[in-house]
Amino acid sequence: xxxxxxxxxxxxxxxxxxxxxxxxxxxxxxxxxxxxxxxxxxxxxxxxxxxxxxxxxxxxxxxxxxxxxxxxxxxxxxxxxxxxxxxxxxxxxxxxxxxxxxxxxxxxxxxxxxxxxxxxxxxxxxxxxxxxxxxxxxxxxxxxxxxxxxxxxxxxxxxxxxxxxxxxxxxxxxxxxxxxxxxxxxxxxxxxxxxxxxxxxxxxxxxxxxxxxxxxxxxxxxxxxxxxxxxxxxxxxxxxxxxxxxxxxxxxxxxxxxxxxxxxxxxxxxxxxxxxxxxxxxxxxxx
Amino acid sequence: xxxxxxxxxxxxxxxxxxxxxxxxxxxxxxxxxxxxxxxxxxxxxxxxxxxxxxxxxxxxxxxxxxxxxxxxxxxxxxxxxxxxxxxxxxxxxxxxxxxxxxxxxxxxxxxxxxxxxxxxxxxxxxxxxxxxxxxxxxxxxxxxxxxxxxxxxxxxxxxxxxxxxxxxxxxxxxxxxxxxxxxxxxxxxxxxxxxxxxxxxxxxxxxxxxxxxxxxxxxxxxxxxxxxxxxxxxxxxxxxxxxxxxxxxxxxxxxxxxxxxxxxxxxxxxxxxxxxxxxxxxxxxxxxxxxxxxxxxxxxxxxxxxxxxxxxxxxxxxxxxxxxxxxxxxxxxxxxxxxxxxxxxxxxxxxxxxxxxxxxx
Ligand SMILES: Nc1ncnc2c1ncn2[C@@H]1O[C@H](COP(=O)(O)OP(=O)(O)OP(=O)(O)O)[C@@H](O)[C@H]1O
Ligand SMILES: [Mg+2]
Numbered sequence: 001x002x003x004x005x006x007x008x009x010x011x012x013x014x015x016x017x018x019x020x021x022x023x024x025x026x027x028x029x030x031x032x033x034x035x036x037x038x039x040x041x042x043x044x045x046x047x048x049x050x051x052x053x054x055x056x057x058x059x060x061x062x063x064x065x066x067x068x069x070x071x072x073x074x075x076x077x078x079x080x081x082x083x084x085x086x087x088x089x090x091x092x093x094x095x096x097x098x099x100x101x102x103x104x105x106x107x108x109x110x111x112x113x114x115x116x117x118x119x120x121x122x123x124x125x126x127x128x129x130x131x132x133x134x135x136x137x138x139x140x141x142x143x144x145x146x147x148x149x150x151x152x153x154x155x156x157x158x159x160x161x162x163x164x165x166x167x168x169x170x171x172x173x174x175x176x177x178x179x180x181x182x183x184x185x186x187x188x189x190x191x192x193x194x195x196x197x198x199x200x201x202x203x204x205x206x207x208x209x210x211x212x213x214x215x216x217x218x219x220x221x222x223x224x225x226x227x228x229x230x231x232x233x234x235x236x237x238x239x240x241x242x243x244x245x246x247x248x249x250x251x252x253x254x255x256x257x258x259x260x261x262x263x264x265x266x267x268x269x270x271x272x273x274x275x276x277x278x279x280x281x282x283x284x285x286x287x
Numbered sequence: 288x289x290x291x292x293x294x295x296x297x298x299x300x301x302x303x304x305x306x307x308x309x310x311x312x313x314x315x316x317x318x319x320x321x322x323x324x325x326x327x328x329x330x331x332x333x334x335x336x337x338x339x340x341x342x343x344x345x346x347x348x349x350x351x352x353x354x355x356x357x358x359x360x361x362x363x364x365x366x367x368x369x370x371x372x373x374x375x376x377x378x379x380x381x382x383x384x385x386x387x388x389x390x391x392x393x394x395x396x397x398x399x400x401x402x403x404x405x406x407x408x409x410x411x412x413x414x415x416x417x418x419x420x421x422x423x424x425x426x427x428x429x430x431x432x433x434x435x436x437x438x439x440x441x442x443x444x445x446x447x448x449x450x451x452x453x454x455x456x457x458x459x460x461x462x463x464x465x466x467x468x469x470x471x472x473x474x475x476x477x478x479x480x481x482x483x484x485x486x487x488x489x490x491x492x493x494x495x496x497x498x499x500x501x502x503x504x505x506x507x508x509x510x511x512x513x514x515x516x517x518x519x520x521x522x523x524x525x526x527x528x529x530x531x532x533x534x535x536x537x538x539x540x541x542x543x544x545x546x547x548x549x550x551x552x553x554x555x556x557x558x559x560x561x562x563x564x565x566x567x568x569x570x571x572x573x574x575x576x577x578x579x580x581x582x583x584x585x586x587x588x589x590x591x592x593x594x595x596x597x598x599x600x601x602x603x604x605x606x607x608x609x610x611x612x613x614x615x616x617x618x619x620x621x622x623x624x625x626x627x628x629x630x631x632x633x634x635x636x637x638x639x640x641x642x643x644x645x646x647x648x
Binding site: 182183186189192197200201 | 339390
């Protein structure tokens with residue numbers, strides 16, 4: 001019994017490693033494959049049977065998409081990037097501001113229709129975005145905000161807000177109400193009590209809500225592909241379509257643009273990951 | 288330091304009154320304990336004084352000023368919460384100095400007063416820790432430190448010891464009492480623990496169902512409970528009770544048929560034929576051969592259920608008049624369950640309550 005106990009432990013340890021490895025592979029390999037493909041010539045990408053070991057790595061696709069000749073596969077990367085950045089950042093900031101106000105109100109106050117409103121928020125998440133694209137298109141066309149940053153920011157704020165409020169509500173709920181009261185007794189105005197005591201305690205959670213909102217806007221494709229058409233507002237995910245033409249798909253260029261799109265999202269996630277982890281494993285705010 | 292006055296204070300949640308127009312005057316530097324069963328409105332009353340709860344009717348005065356419409360920050364009160372409510376993202380020093388920082392005091396001033404509070408409460412080595420790195424007792428002390436740095440007019444405590452284990456609770460109780468003797472600030476202290484109330488209070492305020500039932504010094508309340516509720520609530524072990532009727536010549540006939548002889552002044556006070564509840568504290572009963580009490584004595588017999596030895600005395604539980612009674616036995620001997628004992632009742636310190644109104648007679 002004693003001996004088998006030891007071997008069983010080792011066996012279980014290996015199982016865990018293999019399990020983790022398989023799971024991570026499933027998550028990472030497609031991404032890695034994209035990165036790898038962006039550095040490989042199209043012949044190698046499309047080779048059949050697949051060439052597993054890269055023979056020739058170069059920056060040709062990147063050079064091509066940044067070149068000035070559309071015939072070479074150039075795309076207005078910089079415009080797309082700028083649009084994506086402006087739209088995602090602005091809509092995230094607005095969603096966070098409104099989300100904080102809303103989340104705080106839901107967490108701290110009781111008011112008429114609160115539950116109904118909350119349910120409404122959640123139900124709004126059940127409607128697939130694509131189903132909204134036609135009505136939205138018509139409304140936006142009437143308002144003349146098709147193909148504008150403003151239009152995209154508006155739709156992304158609306159898209160993100162329910163989830164942002166829901167998340168932030170949860171984080172404020174974890175901050176004991178007594179802390180606000182203690183602060184008020186210590187001389188704070190309600191405004192000071194919020195910014196000096198409650199906000200610092202919820203800010204990890206708010207940061208993680210921000211990441212979710214940013215990534216949703218940054219990666220959103222379905223609505224953007226309907227509501228944008230030119231460099232005025234086209235975002236990176238929509239830009240990926242530039243590589244498809246009637247008869248061919250420029251896989252290499254597409255992968256290169258995809259990498260350009262993934263890198264900022266990864267960077268941002270790394271920068272705030274400390275907060276993200278703290279936010280997601282919240283629960284330690286006890287006086 | 289300040290007086291606190293409540294005048295017909297009402298708290299209403301929607302259509303429901305939870306505090307029914309209470310009146311109370313608290314003097315300079317007095318230590319007043321609000322005590323009562325769960326849900327009787329103690330916290331609500333305290334929070335109305337703090338400004339954390341709106342006052343639905345009547346007036347709350349601190350000193351000469353009506354504070355009904357002042358926000359908490361303008362009332363100059365400090366509060367210690369049941370779960371301490373320390374700011375988790377600030378060190379102990381920052382927690383202590385927070386109110387002074389908000390009041391825009393100079394750095395030197397803040398440091399001086401934080402150090403002073405830390406010295407009073409023995410927080411010296413903990414100043415750089417976060418609340419999460421402190422034990423329950425230490426947090427409690429920091430919460431009290433945070434309350435005293437501001438030199439408030441009134442301290443408010445809402446069950447500050449109920450999250451501590453029994454031993455620490457006793458110890459902190461002593462510290463709170465010492466603290467009050469040192470700073471002499473008016474204290475309003477909420478608890479549902481009658482022992483805390485007895486040991487700490489200058490005056491006890493007993494509440495029930497949103498009313499004040501009795502106000503008095505601990506001794507006064509212990510010896511002269513206004514009604515059956517107070518009598519049962521204060522004192523440990525709880526008062527022994529039996530039903531009976533006052534007959535002629537000062538005889539009290541109990542429901543089980545026993546007849547006790549009332550002390551002359553009580554016999555004169557209570558009219559013949561009154562249906563009463565008899566209340567006898569454990570201290571006012573003596574097992575035959577184990578101590579003598581008073582000069583007016585009635586004797587009863589009962590069968591023992593159980594004894595609880597406490598060392599120099601035992602608690603003896605026995606069946607009497609349909610309920611379980613208890614007495615203290617000094618110089619205890621072994622008593623087997625089921626053994627019949629003879630007990631002497633000190634008729635001078637028994638209590639009689641009107642059976643219907645429950646008022647003390
Ligand atoms: N927000 C509220 N809405 C409605 N009723 C409330 C609210 N807060 C408190 N109450 C009611 O007011 C009454 C008094 O509550 P309070 O908290 O003052 O009791 P307490 O004496 O402090 O009791 P405990 O010893 O349990 O703390 C209770 O019956 C409670 O149910
Ligand atoms: Mg309470």
